[in-house]
Amino acid sequence: MSFVEFQGVSKSFGDTIAVEKLNIAIEKGEFFSLLGPSGCGKSTTLRMLAGFLPPSTGRISVHGRDITRLPPEARGIGIVFQNYAIFPHMNVFDNIAFGLVERGEQKTEIARKVDAALEQVGLSGYGGRFERELSGGQKQRVALARVLVIEPEILLLDEPLSALDKKMREEMKFWIKDIQNSIGITTIYVTHDQSEALTMSDRIAVMSNGRLLQVGSPREIYEQPSSRFIAEFIGESNLLDVRVTSVNGVSCEVDLGGSLTVPARCSKQVKLSPDERVSLLLRPEMLRLAPMDAQEAPRLKGRIADSVYQGALRRYRVIAGEHDFVVEVPNRPELAQLSSGDQVDVFWSTESGVVVP
Amino acid sequence: MERKIPLPLLVLAVLGFAYMLLPILIVVLAGLTSGEFLTFPPEGLSLRWVIAFLQSEKYLSAFFFSFRLALMTMVVSTILGTAAALFLSRSRFVGRGAMRAFFLSPVVLPGVVVGFALYAFYISAGMGISRTIWGLWIGHILYSTPYVIGTVGAALATYDVSLEEAARSLGASPWRAFRKVTLPNIAQGIQAGSIFAFIVSFGQFEVSLFLSAPNSEPLPIAMYNSLRYKFDPSAAAAGIFAITLVTASVLLTNRLVNIRRLLDRQ
Numbered sequence: 001m002s003f004v005e006f007q008g009v010s011k012s013f014g015d016t017i018a019v020e021k022l023n024i025a026i027e028k029g030e031f032f033s034l035l036g037p038s039g040c041g042k043s044t045t046l047r048m049l050a051g052f053l054p055p056s057t058g059r060i061s062v063h064g065r066d067i068t069r070l071p072p073e074a075r076g077i078g079i080v081f082q083n084y085a086i087f088p089h090m091n092v093f094d095n096i097a098f099g100l101v102e103r104g105e106q107k108t109e110i111a112r113k114v115d116a117a118l119e120q121v122g123l124s125g126y127g128g129r130f131e132r133e134l135s136g137g138q139k140q141r142v143a144l145a146r147v148l149v150i151e152p153e154i155l156l157l158d159e160p161l162s163a164l165d166k167k168m169r170e171e172m173k174f175w176i177k178d179i180q181n182s183i184g185i186t187t188i189y190v191t192h193d194q195s196e197a198l199t200m201s202d203r204i205a206v207m208s209n210g211r212l213l214q215v216g217s218p219r220e221i222y223e224q225p226s227s228r229f230i231a232e233f234i235g236e237s238n239l240l241d242v243r244v245t246s247v248n249g250v251s252c253e254v255d256l257g258g259s260l261t262v263p264a265r266c267s268k269q270v271k272l273s274p275d276e277r278v279s280l281l282l283r284p285e286m287l288r289l290a291p292m293d294a295q296e297a298p299r300l301k302g303r304i305a306d307s308v309y310q311g312a313l314r315r316y317r318v319i320a321g322e323h324d325f326v327v328e329v330p331n332r333p334e335l336a337q338l339s340s341g342d343q344v345d346v347f348w349s350t351e352s353g354v355v356v357p
Numbered sequence: 358m359e360r361k362i363p364l365p366l367l368v369l370a371v372l373g374f375a376y377m378l379l380p381i382l383i384v385v386l387a388g389l390t391s392g393e394f395l396t397f398p399p400e401g402l403s404l405r406w407v408i409a410f411l412q413s414e415k416y417l418s419a420f421f422f423s424f425r426l427a428l429m430t431m432v433v434s435t436i437l438g439t440a441a442a443l444f445l446s447r448s449r450f451v452g453r454g455a456m457r458a459f460f461l462s463p464v465v466l467p468g469v470v471v472g473f474a475l476y477a478f479y480i481s482a483g484m485g486i487s488r489t490i491w492g493l494w495i496g497h498i499l500y501s502t503p504y505v506i507g508t509v510g511a512a513l514a515t516y517d518v519s520l521e522e523a524a525r526s527l528g529a530s531p532w533r534a535f536r537k538v539t540l541p542n543i544a545q546g547i548q549a550g551s552i553f554a555f556i557v558s559f560g561q562f563e564v565s566l567f568l569s570a571p572n573s574e575p576l577p578i579a580m581y582n583s584l585r586y587k588f589d590p591s592a593a594a595a596g597i598f599a600i601t602l603v604t605a606s607v608l609l610t611n612r613l614v615n616i617r618r619l620l621d622r623q
Contacts, residue, residue, distance in 0.1 A: 052522050072525040085523040089541040098537075099527035150527060 001064050003028040003186055004049070004154065009058030011044050018044040020210045022058070026188065026203075031180055033189045033197040036207035037233065042190045045207070046156050049188065050079045062153065073102075078147030079156040083163060084139040086131040092118070092142050093127035099150035117145040120179075137168045144179070155180070155187045161196060173199060194234045198222060206230050224267045224354055231281045231356050238287070238325045239279040239356065247272045252355060254280055258321050260300070264353040272355065279356045284328040286352035289316065289344045299347040304338050320346050381600060388593030395588040410594040419579035420598060423559055426490060426575060430497040430558035435551040437498065438505025439543075445506070446513040461503045468563025472496065476567040488570035496564040501557045505550035512546025552610040556603050 002025035011019040019041040026032045034042040047053040049060060051072035060068045067075055087095050096117050100110045118124050121141040126134075134142065140160060147155060160176070161169045177200050180187050191197055197204045198218040205215045214226040225231040228239060242254040245261055252266045264280055266272055302320030311331070316338065318325040325346055329335055338344060362370075383397050388406055390399030410416050445457050463471055475496050479487035486492035520542065524534035540547075562577045569578050576599055580592045 050522070050526055052525075071531075072522070073528045073530060075526070077526060079523070079526050081519045081523060083517065083519065085517060085519040087520060087524075087538055087542075089538075098524065098529075102528035102533065146523075146527065 002026055003030075003063060004188070005059075005061045006045070006049075007059045007061070009045075009048065009055045009060060011041075011048060011053060011056050017210050019048070019055075022212055024205060024212065024215070026186065028186055029184045031177070031187045031189065031200060031202045033191060033201040033204045034207060035191055035194060035197040035204050035234075037192055039209075040207040041210040042192075042207050043158060044210075046079075046158055046188065046190045049154075050077055050156055051075050076150075076152050077154045077156060078150060078152035079158065080140070080143045080147055080160050082159040084143040084160075086134070086139055086142055086146075088131045090130075091127065092123070092129050092134070095131075095142055096127075096146045096149050098146065103150065113149050117149040120148070121145040136164050137172060140164070140172060144176070148179075148183070148185075153186065155185045157187065157189045159191055160189075161191075161193070169196075176200070198234070206233065208233075224265075225281065225356055226267065226270065228279050228356055231279070236284050236326060236328075238282040238284065238323075240282065240323050242278055242280045242355075244272050244274055244276045244278055244355070246274055254278065254353075254355060256280070256300070256323070262353065263350045264355050265351055266355040270355070270357050272357070276357075281354045281356045282325070282348055282352065284315070284326045286348050287325060287327040288347050289318070289327055289329060289338065299345050302344055302346050304340050304342045304344060307339055316344075318344060318346050384593050384596045385600065388590060388595075388597045390590050390593075392590070395584075395590045395593055406590040406594040407597065409591045410598065413591060415583070416576070416579060416591065416595050419574055419576045420595065422490075422573055423576040423599075424602075426493060426497060427555045427558040429494055430501050431551050431555040433494075433498050434501040434505050434554035434558075435547060438502045438550055438554070439509050439547055441502070442506045442509035442513055446510060447518075457506075460506055463499045464503045468500070468561075469566075471499065472564040472567035475499075475564065479568075488568065490573060493565060493568045493575070496568050497558040497561055500561055500564060501554035504553035504557055505547070508550035508553060509543060509546045512543040516542055549610055552606050555606060559599070559603065 004024070004026040006022045006024040009019060009022040010017065022041075022045060024045075034045055036042050044053060048055050051067070051070060051074075055068060058068075059066055062075075062077075086092075087098065090098070093114055096114045097110050100113060105113075114127065115124070118127060121144055123138060123141050123145070126138070126142075131139065143160075157176070161172055164172060173196060189197070189200065198221075201218055203215060203217055204221050206213045206221060208229055214221060214230055216224075221230065222234055225234060231237045231239060240256060242256055242264075245253045245255050247266065250266060252264055252272060253261050254264050255261050262280075272278065300320035300323065302318040302323075302325070304316055305319045305324075306317035308315045309331075313328045314331055314337070316325075316327045316329065318327055327346065386399050386402075387395050387397050389402045389404070390396065391403035391405055392400030441460055445453065445460070475492070476487060479485075479492050484492075486495075516539065521534050521539050524538040525531070529537065559575075560577060561575070562581070565575045565578050566581075569575060574582070576595060580595050583589050584592050
């Protein structure tokens, strides 16, 4: 049995279904992300776990204990809100002490724990400050300290980085991950930002329209998305309309049109049958434009339609017959710089082409 | 930073203030007259009528009656108004807008109608409170509560509910989360609302006209009754005290509550 389990959990508001028949199993100590566009039901899922929303149907359990009907204060789950929700009428010390006071701990013990928590988040000496005197990053540290000090079994993070600027976001990403690693707390992270989910998570659950689409490691999600939606939502993608010609376990052949048939990988979970119309996913960084010796590599003749310099990379748009590709090539001096109108061959190694239903 | 106000706007503002404040000034000056009658301009200045007011059994008892009634009204209106505002901001149901409008309706209905309706209701229901302080109290509560709903509603509109949720998940019961987190954060709205309720009750006329008894009448009614028979400057002197009390409570509120901040939030 997994540590946190959602069993057939649904939530509807009137006629709108926010979450539908959700089944998720999260292991102890895992960093688990709920990823999806806004309105996909990820926040509703988090709020049901925190106890702010009762599910319409289904069961949520932690450690095998049914918590579906428990009030938030009885769940032992800590949550960091998008806007941090620092109590504005209390200073940082009292904010962090709040949960300990509610638990009726001794004054001296509270002072010791709050100081330790402040030190843990690198804010020693900030106890007397108020919310309005803190920067965005500091607020987040206070919000995290306030939650961690009560030693919850589960940590919920609701888009905690979205209110920060880009530089701070990068910094906090690694900082949060470090803290999580050092205390080993089961963490559920809600985000719409695929790069946050990819860099921080042990596993990611992709949601859309209230449904769970795929659960897997960042690598599985990125490299073997189970649907076109996920392929497009996570990272950049070239999706080619193709037809399956033959299937053999995890390898298959697809017809690209123009009498070109190429081998590709397909996922075990997806049952394919010959003649099925599917998409071939080719990530922009998997594509090559310079000639290569390997003759078996799929190759398409094309023309550069557009070329954009992006510092570390150069992005090309290549039109090859009926297909349209985005290709990213590292800016290395030995690679030729191409410009619009140049004739090129587009090719890729067969294992980087993935069939997506 | 000093901001330049355009001249036409300044003139308009001065005229507007003059329009609003001149009558008050006239009452104050008239109350300080040394003559026999309520006239303007006053025939010389003296504290004669102010002293007369302070020695008048009728006015003093009316003043304290109003003060007591306003305090009683303030207490109940604050509690009811805060509860109503909380309910309106927290619940989601069809007809919530209609309910809000209904709660606020006493302010927009003609006071004469409300006063008469209450009077007729007390009589026909045989409640025996038609000309007592209790009947008046109910009428004033009806009139003052919308102001509390308004100010507390404004405070709640910007209050972030996730603060209360944070408190809950940190281990606070619903009541403790409300008392320790929500209440301190909407306290300014509640304070402002309660002072409004006090002022509105203290100055209430139309409802009081129908519901007060001759022996226990609020100050506005006492002033009206005395002016009906005699153009007595002590009524103006009573006005001075009423104005002072209201001004003092506004200043006090301003000290306690940053009204501007509360209005900015809307």
